[in-house]
Amino acid sequence: MAVVFQKPKSLTDAPLHYCPGCTHGIIHRLVAEAIDELQIEGKTIGVAPVGCAVMAYDYFACDMVEAAHGRAPAVATGLKRALPENIIFTYQGDGDLASIGMAETVHAATRNENITVIFVNNAIYGMTGGQMAPTSLPGQVTQTSPYGRDTATVGFPIRVSEMLATLDGPEFIQRVAVNNVKNVNAAKKAIKKAFQNQIEGKGFSLIEVVSSCPTNWGMTPKKALEWVEEKMIPYYPLGVYKDRSANKEEK
Amino acid sequence: MAEKVLMKGNEAIAEAAIRAGCMHYFGYPITPQTEIAAYMAKRMPKIGGVFLQAESEIAAINMVYGVAGTGLRVMTSSSSPGVSLKGEGISYLAGSDLPALIVNVQRGGPGLGGIQPSQSDYFQATRGGGHGDYHLIVMAPASVQEMADMTAKCFDLSDKYRVPAMILADGTLGQMMEPVVLPEPTDYKPNKPWAVTGTECKRKHNIINSLYLKPEQLEQTNFERYERYKAIEENEPLWEEFMMEDAEVCVAAFGIAARVSKNAIMAARAEGIKVGMIRPITLWPFPKKPFKAAADKCKAFISVELSMGQMIEDVQLATECKRPVTLCNRTGGMIPSPEEVLEAIKKAAGGNK
Numbered sequence: 001m002a003v004v005f006q007k008p009k010s011l012t013d014a015p016l017h018y019c020p021g022c023t024h025g026i027i028h029r030l031v032a033e034a035i036d037e038l039q040i041e042g043k044t045i046g047v048a049p050v051g052c053a054v055m056a057y058d059y060f061a062c063d064m065v066e067a068a069h070g071r072a073p074a075v076a077t078g079l080k081r082a083l084p085e086n087i088i089f090t091y092q093g094d095g096d097l098a099s100i101g102m103a104e105t106v107h108a109a110t111r112n113e114n115i116t117v118i119f120v121n122n123a124i125y126g127m128t129g130g131q132m133a134p135t136s137l138p139g140q141v142t143q144t145s146p147y148g149r150d151t152a153t154v155g156f157p158i159r160v161s162e163m164l165a166t167l168d169g170p171e172f173i174q175r176v177a178v179n180n181v182k183n184v185n186a187a188k189k190a191i192k193k194a195f196q197n198q199i200e201g202k203g204f205s206l207i208e209v210v211s212s213c214p215t216n217w218g219m220t221p222k223k224a225l226e227w228v229e230e231k232m233i234p235y236y237p238l239g240v241y242k243d244r245s246a247n248k249e250e251k
Numbered sequence: 252m253a254e255k256v257l258m259k260g261n262e263a264i265a266e267a268a269i270r271a272g273c274m275h276y277f278g279y280p281i282t283p284q285t286e287i288a289a290y291m292a293k294r295m296p297k298i299g300g301v302f303l304q305a306e307s308e309i310a311a312i313n314m315v316y317g318v319a320g321t322g323l324r325v326m327t328s329s330s331s332p333g334v335s336l337k338g339e340g341i342s343y344l345a346g347s348d349l350p351a352l353i354v355n356v357q358r359g360g361p362g363l364g365g366i367q368p369s370q371s372d373y374f375q376a377t378r379g380g381g382h383g384d385y386h387l388i389v390m391a392p393a394s395v396q397e398m399a400d401m402t403a404k405c406f407d408l409s410d411k412y413r414v415p416a417m418i419l420a421d422g423t424l425g426q427m428m429e430p431v432v433l434p435e436p437t438d439y440k441p442n443k444p445w446a447v448t449g450t451e452c453k454r455k456h457n458i459i460n461s462l463y464l465k466p467e468q469l470e471q472t473n474f475e476r477y478e479r480y481k482a483i484e485e486n487e488p489l490w491e492e493f494m495m496e497d498a499e500v501c502v503a504a505f506g507i508a509a510r511v512s513k514n515a516i517m518a519a520r521a522e523g524i525k526v527g528m529i530r531p532i533t534l535w536p537f538p539k540k541p542f543k544a545a546a547d548k549c550k551a552f553i554s555v556e557l558s559m560g561q562m563i564e565d566v567q568l569a570t571e572c573k574r575p576v577t578l579c580n581r582t583g584g585m586i587p588s589p590e591e592v593l594e595a596i597k598k599a600a601g602g603n604k
């Protein structure tokens with residue numbers, strides 16, 4: 001778990017509303033730390049999704065915009081085109097980014113829109129009470145797949161990072177997790193790089209963060225982190241899927 | 252004096268928008284408004300502006316939302332099916348009090364409908380179109396000149412009241428070529444303390460948002476917005492009266508229907524029928540005042556529309572149903588002929604003048 005030292009400047013004093021043990025909080029912190037370290041708070045504009053992170057606009061101390069469900073990459077495109085010198089990021093869940101907003105995601109990526117996307121994959125629709133997500137695992141029991149996700153009738157989960165990495169457009173795609181200290185540190189590095197890329201004008205950087213939803217998975221926070229390790233990560237392998245500037249694609 | 256140039260209605264909107272300081276355009280191709288996008292695609296890169304063909308109308312309106320949040324002037328254009336898709340984003344613009352211009356060059360509907368001119372999105376435009384309690388400022392041009400002038404006016408009103416504005420045109424006006432005096436270019440500099448531009452660590456963060464989880468708060472926000480709507484209804488209705496001084500029959504028509512009606516009215520006058528027209532220029536706010544006044548002296552009203560009858564309800568409301576209001580209409584891309592309107596006028600006048 002993240003070591004608690006001092007609250008990043010880029011987070012406000014508003015108390016987070018996330019459930020106990022939810023990893024949204026850690027990811028917020030990593031984003032804020034990256035912004036602090038790069039000293040870009042004053043010119044950063046964040047775009048909040050519709051999902052559990054909808055209130056992110058109250059938590060990040062930079063200017064914020066609340067987008068319609070799935071539309072954050074289009075809103076971010078507008079912001080970046082209007083203010084190319086500013087730093088624009090979106091923070092989106094899997095329903096937001098990979099279901100209703102898939103077109104906006106793919107097209108922002110293929111345009112290599114110079115923005116940073118933080119994609120929180122928790123394999124479920126958290127905010128609406130635990131329905132099946134595009135990233136729910138085969139067999140995963142959710143409110144709308146009460147007998148387990150049946151791939152024969154509802155298809156397979158979408159591996160967003162792999163899929164986007166097939167495009168020529170995007171600059172940088174990496175999947176990380178926040179289920180242990182080692183992974184949190186790697187996630188921090190990746191998120192910072194995704195912002196650094198934007199500062200350098202390199203283009204679209206997406207960090208997929210494998211996250212947990214103890215509440216809607218029906219698990220204790222500890223059990224949920226184990227599930228991340230045992231079920232999620234094997235289906236969603238961590239790694240860099242695209243790094244154009246490094247001029248190599250590795251997994 | 253600015254010189255007159257010959258332009259298509261759609262191009263006049265595009266050029267007027269640029270002159271009003273709109274440097275960002277987002278759209279998705281659809282007939283019959285494509286000239287706007289084509290014009291922007293040509294001009295914007297030359298003047299340091301942004302033209303972007305979005306992946307859908309949904310994306311386009313959300314790009315508009317992003318730019319509007321920064322306080323800059325921004326627009327999108329589409330035609331009926333595309334405007335339906337923009338409905339979500341328009342509702343969010345309204346809910347976040349963001350100024351923007353949306354142009355709907357209407358075609359026949361419902362569904363994929365056709366590509367010929369229509370006015371059948373009147374309800375959608377004047378009743379909101381998306382979900383929730385809101386209005387747009389809606390202006391209906393009847394000439395290429397008005398398309399240019401209204402573009403500038405829409406940006407001004409939209410900024411003034413923080414209410415998105417719509418130009419509700421139709422395929423005929425969009426394609427029509429007429430001489431036009433373009434508005435003088437303005438050097439638009441936003442002065443919007445609410446905009447998201449980066450805090451520069453000098454102020455509290457600004458938030459563009461339409462979410463209010465506490466119902467009391469949402470109610471208050473809506474109340475406040477409706478105060479602005481009230482001011483708009485008081486100050487901004489626009490209309491043209493044509494031969495209304497002695498009129499006994501009053502035609503109500505906007506846009507292309509008003510042009511056809513004018514010809515019919517001239518013909519009716521030549522036959523001695525005392526008929527005039529009130530042409531709403533703003534559809535929201537609807538110009539209630541002249542209709543209310545006309546209800547006291549005219550014996551009958553005719554709503555001439557390129558739809559199955561939508562504005563007619565506003566005419567009935569504004570005249571408080573004091574007089575009969577009949578409908579003279581074509582739909583699906585058809586335009587009523589002056590003869591059809593003349594027939595309707597004669598009928599309303601009672602056959603014998």
Ligand SMILES: Cc1ncc(C[n+]2csc(CCOP(=O)(O)OP(=O)(O)O)c2C)c(N)n1
Nearest residue numbers: 050051052069093094095096124125126127
């Ligand atoms: C157009 C629209 N459809 C549906 C909803 C309802 N809704 C709110 S959040 C959400 C799912 C969010 O799930 P996800 O993006 O995975 O984020 P999480 O809550 O898990 O963080 C849905 C369907 C909505 N607000 N708007």
Ligand code: SF4
Nearest residue numbers: 018019022052126213
């Ligand atoms: S519902 Fe799930 S994702 Fe949402 S705050 Fe609770 S644990 Fe986190």
